[in-house]
Amino acid sequence: MKLRVGIFFGGLFGALGILFFLVAFGTDYWLLATEVGRCSEGLNDTREEKITFHHEGFFWRCWFDGNVEQNANSMSRFWYTNQSPTKNCTHAYLSPFPLFRDEHNSTAYHSAIIYRGFWSVIMLLGVVTVVVASFFIICAAPFGSHVLYKAGGGFFITAGILFTLVVMLYVIWVQSMADLKNYAIMKKIDCPGFSVSVRYGWSFILAPVGIFFAMFSGMLFLLVGRTIYLHPD
Template sequence: MKLSVALFFAGLFGALAAVFILLSFGTDYWLLASETCKTVSTERGELVVNDTADAGNTSVFYHEGFFWRCSFGGRVEEDSMLKFWFTNQPHSKVCIHAYLFPFPLSEKTHNATTYDSAIIYRGFWSVFVLLGVTAVILGGFIIICAAPFASYCLYKAGGGLFLISGFFLLAATMMFVIWVEVMDVVGSYVIYQKAHLCSGFQLNIIYGLSFMFAPVGVFFCLLSGLLFLLIGRSVQMHCR
């Protein structure tokens, strides 16, 4: 009876882990950003700041994930982040492949060494995400084959894969935070834009739903992995 209850919760947590991980992997909303250019002018000895969005020009909004980096134009409003909802985005948005594309570095704005380092960093992040998704899918199939209490080896293997998936995705989530918050790539991008394109350039960045799904999936993945390992150990003890 206790094993059946434990198996139910382990399966439930494993299913939730797979859902959140696949949502995080398949949706391109890890990072949401908006770019605005404010021009500075002088009138009668006073400093006047003109927002180009108020003048009728559009700002640039973009969101990025594992597969795609999409951008579209729009006016800056108080609830500008609502523009990223599926129903609010225009059909004219432009999307490019984001795999190994380092946000927000480019060959035009940075030297070859910095750009190559960004490619390598993004490459490791992509590999960790792929390994985490692959491990949770394989773990789910193995657990299905193990039911009901057919083999303790399958339960241990499935639990181990869930734990591996959780650790890889946890590392990917931490790498993404380090990429945005700690490393100076965003600051370098803003400095370049101010120096070459717009002195009043502003960049607003927030984490999207895809990023939020990742730690939730990691939590359920680690929890279900531990439960499956305990179930496998209990089945092995009963078989002796």
């Protein structure tokens, strides 16, 4: 009875971990940013406010223009459901810095491409690992094989470690490699009222949740495999 309970909850947590990983992997809201430019234009020195929204993920980096009312009153809904039809997107690997490209610094630019590629490879390995883990568990269920349960549990834990590394690398990426301070200084030369704000999106938040479920599922399946090995009957 206890063994069946362990298998049930291990499978439930594993399925939730896979779901959270795939949603985090497949959506483009790891990072959200807002650029606000209050610039003086024309002979009458009139002030024009322009707001640009950015969001990026593993596959795409997108940006689109908004207005003051959208920025102040319906920010969260506007990010996901009420976006501009003139939204622009490009492949994320073509824009290696988070949100903003620095093509004038070629050394930093190419270093960022390598860093981004390394981060992307680890994420892909994490997704493949968690899918392989589920395959081992599915194969283990009909035969009650302690080897397959242990292998599946080990792969779930490995996937959790890989995605932990992905999250850590992404935080380092945003905090260290995106030179937003200099970017804002450069923009203020032409637009003194320019400001930029950056925050993590819901795709980023889902990754640690998936890590928890994957690690817990892996430990349960290792325990199930050990129990079957010690008590085969």
